[in-house]
Amino acid sequence: MATNVVFDLAKLRRSCAQCSLHQLCLPAGIDHDDLDRLDAIVRRHRPLARCERLYRIGDTMDALYVAREGNFKTVAINSDGEEQIIGFHLPGELMGLDSLGTGQHRCEAEALGPALVCEIPITALEDVIHAVPGLSAQLLRVIGRSVARDQDHLEMLGRRQAQERIAMFLHGLSERYRSLGHPATEFSLPMSREDIARYLGLVIETVSRGFTRLQDEGVIKVRGRQLRIIDPAQLEALALGPQDAPREQSCSRSA
Amino acid sequence: MATNVVFDLAKLRRSCAQCSLHQLCLPAGIDHDDLDRLDAIVRRHRPLARCERLYRIGDTMDALYVAREGNFKTVAINSDGEEQIIGFHLPGELMGLDSLGTGQHRCEAEALGPALVCEIPITALEDVIHAVPGLSAQLLRVIGRSVARDQDHLEMLGRRQAQERIAMFLHGLSERYRSLGHPATEFSLPMSREDIARYLGLVIETVSRGFTRLQDEGVIKVRGRQLRIIDPAQLEALALGPQDAPREQSCSRSA
DNA sequence: CGTGTGATTGAGATGGGTCAACCTCAGTGG
DNA sequence: CCACTGAGGTTGACCCATCTCAATCACACG
Numbered sequence: 001m002a003t004n005v006v007f008d009l010a011k012l013r014r015s016c017a018q019c020s021l022h023q024l025c026l027p028a029g030i031d032h033d034d035l036d037r038l039d040a041i042v043r044r045h046r047p048l049a050r051c052e053r054l055y056r057i058g059d060t061m062d063a064l065y066v067a068r069e070g071n072f073k074t075v076a077i078n079s080d081g082e083e084q085i086i087g088f089h090l091p092g093e094l095m096g097l098d099s100l101g102t103g104q105h106r107c108e109a110e111a112l113g114p115a116l117v118c119e120i121p122i123t124a125l126e127d128v129i130h131a132v133p134g135l136s137a138q139l140l141r142v143i144g145r146s147v148a149r150d151q152d153h154l155e156m157l158g159r160r161q162a163q164e165r166i167a168m169f170l171h172g173l174s175e176r177y178r179s180l181g182h183p184a185t186e187f188s189l190p191m192s193r194e195d196i197a198r199y200l201g202l203v204i205e206t207v208s209r210g211f212t213r214l215q216d217e218g219v220i221k222v223r224g225r226q227l228r229i230i231d232p233a234q235l236e237a238l239a240l241g242p243q244d245a246p247r248e249q250s251c252s253r254s255a
Numbered sequence: 256m257a258t259n260v261v262f263d264l265a266k267l268r269r270s271c272a273q274c275s276l277h278q279l280c281l282p283a284g285i286d287h288d289d290l291d292r293l294d295a296i297v298r299r300h301r302p303l304a305r306c307e308r309l310y311r312i313g314d315t316m317d318a319l320y321v322a323r324e325g326n327f328k329t330v331a332i333n334s335d336g337e338e339q340i341i342g343f344h345l346p347g348e349l350m351g352l353d354s355l356g357t358g359q360h361r362c363e364a365e366a367l368g369p370a371l372v373c374e375i376p377i378t379a380l381e382d383v384i385h386a387v388p389g390l391s392a393q394l395l396r397v398i399g400r401s402v403a404r405d406q407d408h409l410e411m412l413g414r415r416q417a418q419e420r421i422a423m424f425l426h427g428l429s430e431r432y433r434s435l436g437h438p439a440t441e442f443s444l445p446m447s448r449e450d451i452a453r454y455l456g457l458v459i460e461t462v463s464r465g466f467t468r469l470q471d472e473g474v475i476k477v478r479g480r481q482l483r484i485i486d487p488a489q490l491e492a493l494a495l496g497p498q499d500a501p502r503e504q505s506c507s508r509s510a
Numbered sequence: 511c512g513t514g515t516g517a518t519t520g521a522g523a524t525g526g527g528t529c530a531a532c533c534t535c536a537g538t539g540g
Numbered sequence: 541c542c543a544c545t546g547a548g549g550t551t552g553a554c555c556c557a558t559c560t561c562a563a564t565c566a567c568a569c570g
Contacts, residue, residue, distance in 0.1 A: 051506035079495040084413040100399020129391050136384050144355025150405045157412035158339040158456045201413045240334040251306030
């Protein structure tokens with residue numbers, strides 16, 4: 001048993017160093033003592049099954065979470081019970097910032113498939129920031145990336161053409177896989193069409209037609225959740241938009 | 256002169272205590288020494304004129320900013336030169352988180368009118384977190400509120416009815432004014448229709464028609480940028496959506 | 511082989527985009 | 541004082557992209 005536990009911890013630590021979280025866990029020049037202190041604080045959460053929730057709306061904040069294996073979605077639910085997808089979270093990506101403002105979660109985090117998370121208890125966070133030099137800078141960086149993803153999402157939703165939103169979504173996903181060291185042009189979509197639709201502010205049929213059209217144009221190849229990007233340049237072009245004359249914006253001085 | 260400077264600092268400090276930033280600047284139980292240390296670090300920025308920019312896309316991160324007086328917008332610009340409004344920032348609200356991930360700004364912050372900002376140099380932030388106990392918790396709270404505003408924005412953009420987006424926007428703005436201690440049912444919109452449209456992913460005509468329709472329905476009264484909310488309950492109802500049967504979402508177990 | 515869930519496809523309806531005219535108002539200058 | 545100008549906002553008419561509704565397909569599972 002004891003050897004088993006030791007083995008598990010070693011494995012977990014190694015996988016933490018591999019995952020993109022290592023930039024949070026292992027600030028430049030971290031020494032062994034600090035690493036141990038960190039290890040003592042980061043809880044390796046129980047494995048989650050598909051559909052299991054990390055937290056629900058209204059839950060009191062008690063931790064920040066990082067997807068370690070598997071993918072998650074965060075979901076807001078509006079008064080008529082309709083779900084809106086706030087974000088998808090790939091391995092190494094942060095979840096739970098939504099509770100920092102009020103101390104209560106404003107959305108739910110649900111595993112899209114079998115998954116593992118690392119959990120940083122909020123109470124311990126304060127201490128560890130002061131205990132581990134350089135950690136606060138790393139934490140801010142991870143927060144910054146999470147904010148950047150939200151802004152990418154905002155930019156998708158700001159586009160008025162469904163096809164552009166879909167192209168941006170696929171392009172962005174591809175880039176996130178690339179930065180994880182996964183193949184960027186061939187992967188399996190971790191979420192349903194329904195989830196994609198609710199992420200992009202579209203209905204499922206429009207997403208489906210968009211995929212089909214991209215396939216007809218030779219940009220991608222889809223079969224169910226299996227996706228291959230045939231023409232990455234073209235996909236990027238579609239994601240970037242019309243690419244017209246870069247107009248100069250003027251701000252008139254008068255009130 | 257000397258007395259003048261003293262007077263200014265005192266005034267500035269007082270106004271900082273008044274503004275909603277005081278929850279960042281003045282963590283519970285902060286003592287005078289800590290307050291002084293903080294005051295030494297927070298730069299009171301030069302006043303900004305309408306259209307002046309705090310930072311531009313690509314600028315290297317050097318600070319976080321809090322609107323002190325006046326309002327700001329943050330703007331992303333996509334390849335075809337079209338502006339997308341990422342956020343509006345009222346007094347006490349944070350700007351600049353977008354640079355934390357990469358060290359470079361991914362959007363521009365522009366004053367919507369004459370404005371003042373407080374600036375927390377990023378280099379000093381690290382130090383002050385360790386110097387002022389309780390500050391990191393406060394900082395995280397302010398970050399959390401900023402994230403929450405982004406999520407509200409995402410929820411607006413996820414709505415497919417223009418009228419709902421507009422209602423949510425006005426309702427949200429009203430709530431933000433309320434929390435600032437301003438009248439929540441009568442205020443002046445700090446931004447143009449064009450900005451509202453680019454914030455909501457709509458065209459300006461749709462925003463205009465939406466306002467007119469809300470006025471015809473007796474929910475609001477608009478004249479130019481002057482806004483009065485006649486029927487706050489109705490506005491909230493529209494913002495919350497159809498308010499139908501709260502459906503139960505099931506997540507099927509099968510992959 | 512039936513059943514259920516997720517995805518695709520088709521046909522028709524409609525909300526919001528597009529284009530264009532017009533209004534409002536502040537500033538300017540005769 | 542009025543006319544002119546320009547920017548921001550409103551309104552109308554038209555049209556198309558996307559939503560809606562419905563049928564069908566694909567595939568996994570019992």
